[in-house]
Amino acid sequence: MAFKLSPALVKNSLASHSWLGLLTGALMYWVCLSGTLAVLYQDFERWETPQVPEFTEVSPEDLETAYQTFMEGQEATEHAYILMPRPGMPRTVLMSDHDARVLNADGTLGDTAAHPWTHLLTDLHLYLHLPSSWGMIVVSTLGVMLCALILSGFLAHPNLFRDAFHFRRKGNGRLEQTDLHNRLSVWGSPFHLMIAVTGAFFGLASIMSWVAGQAFYDGDRDAVIEEIYGGHPDLEPTGEPLAIASVLRQAIDRSPDGAVPIYLTVEHPESEEEHLIVGTQYPDRLIYAEQFVFKGDGEYLHTVGFSDGEPGRQAIFSVYRIHFGAFGGVGVKLLYIALGLALTVVSVTGINIWLAKRRHRDYLNNLWTGIVWGTPLAFVISAITQVVAGIPSVLIFWGVIIASTIYAQWRDQDAPTRRVLQYLTVGTLLVLVAGHALRFGDDAFTGAAPWINAGLIATAVAVLLWARRPSAA
Template sequence: MKFSLKPTPAFVRDMTDGHSVLGLAISTLLYIVCVSGTLAVFYNEFERWEQASELENLDVSPSVYQLATEQAVALAKEQNEEFESVKFTIPNSDMPRLTVEVGDIERYVDEDGSLLGEVQHEWTHFLAYLHFALNLPLGLGVPLVGLIGVLMTALIISGLLAHPKIIKDAFSLRLAGSKRLQQVDLHNRLGVWAAPFHLAIAITGAFIGLSQVAAFAIAGVFFAGDTEKVEHMLYREHPVMKENAAQVPLPDFAAILAQMEQIAPGEERTKLEVAFPGREGQVVEVWTRVPAKLVWGERYHFNGDGSLIEKEGWSEGDAAKQVYLSTFRLHFGHFSGFPVKIAYFLLGIGMCVLVVSGINIWLVRKRQRGQPAVRLERIWMAQVWGIPFAIAFSAVTYLAFAIPAAQVFWLTTIVLSGIAAFVGTVAGWSMLLRGATTAACILAVVVHASLYGADSFVRASLVANAVWLLIAAGIAASCLYTWVRHRDGAFASTVGGAVGSN
């Protein structure tokens, strides 16, 4: 029996198919990160949208914090809830609602300091976790998304370097050409004109995702593996309660807030935390947002009597610290007001189109070379429109039936991909899921309006529902465009918004 190390054609074909599947899987994860990130630009609006009828724009007096702290501590003890601190969200421009958190309990707070209903932002938290951790455990998901950011950075740079006529072709958009030329021009124009945005998002995403890995590396090299020492390079050490600490009155909130007016008059207060409330050694931390700074905020530490211990110094630290602390707001577009959010949303849609068109070009080339990847074409099309559908559908099922959104999203995405691997056509999947996504977006607004009535169309809920309706309108317009082209006989049998029968 003759033995040869030379691979057989069948083996090469199997390896090529495996490589294609792996490439598609990576692109799918990148696409999920892009789609979820585009919606997560409106994270604060969606949080308020989930509970549209809660009180907003409260003018909070210092006595409210004291009364709410007393009630939160009593509630935690009643429910045997372990806690070290009581945390408040101070009404601010992003979240104009007063909330208190103690242990795993989180409640809204009324104007008189009494505790109201539970804070529930489960769908919005799903969306955020989908973006920065793919709903995986944080220790695994965050670095994975960071690696995707590295990959995206490499794709952007290599794409720019591979385009020798980048300036000459800057305005080339051959919509009347073949499907491949349309996809190539769309991909290149989006990639070139929005490259600064794409690079900023990719680099900051990679930085955020891999920062924990970097912290472990720094700790291993410089601090004998002690990650707390790395953390304390950025944050003040958390206070530790003394053993057998005596009971003392709650902090003087009036004195602390009066101090804040003097030392930080132009900074918007966002959070307040009381460590070891009512015990000797208690400390109060006040978080603020600093005008004209990209850093995520500033933090001030006070003794219980209202005297200032120190200012954290995030907004005044060295350049490296400020760069690190600025990546978060830069990545999510949470700076310079609502116009920047709209710009990030539109540019995010462009990034999604960039990912889709890149895979489309690869699939078209395979078809033109006589090696059509029919199954991959169907799976990819089911994901291109199935992922937005799954996100919108998860919002509907969560609002209507409180079904966990992560389960709905992943089950829907996997089932659609699995079915598309065996049945249907690319064109059929495209039209079906575009219609389903349009319907799901509209249904999310309908269900929300049925739950909250007039509150669905004011303040943040108006923004969130407008986002759903604009997405639905955009997808419906794409369906109409495809139908018109098909009716006029110009509908090409290839990969794209809808690919001909296979």
């Protein structure tokens, strides 16, 4: 199949595609790789803290008692949360704006809930470790640029579909990289476009809400947010204690069969505006949850309408699960990982092709090699220092990447540098698995931990085999 496009359009599209790829470069690679790993963020949280008790059921009365205990002595907080056992995360956590505690199986409060390495991973994907307000906009802008890259890529290669199964494995390295880039781009384009659009939404939603507020709500941005996500109810103080157990049971009764309450939010605790929101996940729906709103004394007010409201509201509250593959179980996660890795490879091979076209080597080649193969190494070493040794790891993560680029510049040879970084990644992956088992003992063989460790070993084997290829890229 060939598109009938003018040679001038193809030439201009190719130039645009190249410059957009260069502008995104390393940032796109970091976002794609971290996003692929973040599909397993719940599993990584469980792996990082395997000693936390896991159970799938907890009584509403135990939650009510635990909440009262948790809030004793708490600083003033705008929100308090109870995260209940849910598919993929059989744990219960109580949170405020200042503290988080796990719940033991007997209903007592346990240790502080913290998984800093998993947050390092997800914060890189969401914010690139920048301040959250700015980082989200940067990452979302990358989503917009990815949409442009996909469009310009198709326009720049009118024979893309005709050549979809043509792959030159031997000979010219640049042609091999080009075929790999183009084939993965074609096969994964629906997924890549979905990821780009939903990723762009997260950070640009605040900008779009401001624009909509200016255009339709007399400059009132809060009115736009309330129109989409629901506003605060008008309440009068009742003086009654929070009826947490009652509202949980009511939410279950008002939900369809199979629906599971996954969180309870206390809005403005111990104030005149205090009220309760129960988030209930519906079976076979992409919405993250329907929200049931109650007064503090347990009187039911309304649902927000994410399950049966306006189509736009339903779509917006489905973006999270679509973007992160948080639906459909293990099979969907594995599919998202495979397609996410394909997008990561596309981002890398795009820069590789541009570097090969220059017909000379300089510090840019070394910088790119250090970034591409230093980043996986940085993930592993930061996991060792944080999960095994308990040492804060964000600076270590970036330090490893910087050290890798310095080493690449000093070595000034692509293939030997790659192999050294790849072999280091293999070795540190095995150290991570062994260190995890030594630190957590029997807990390292419960819950999600053995599956993650098995995946780390399989990754080490895959990287070793890749490193031993004569033309490993």
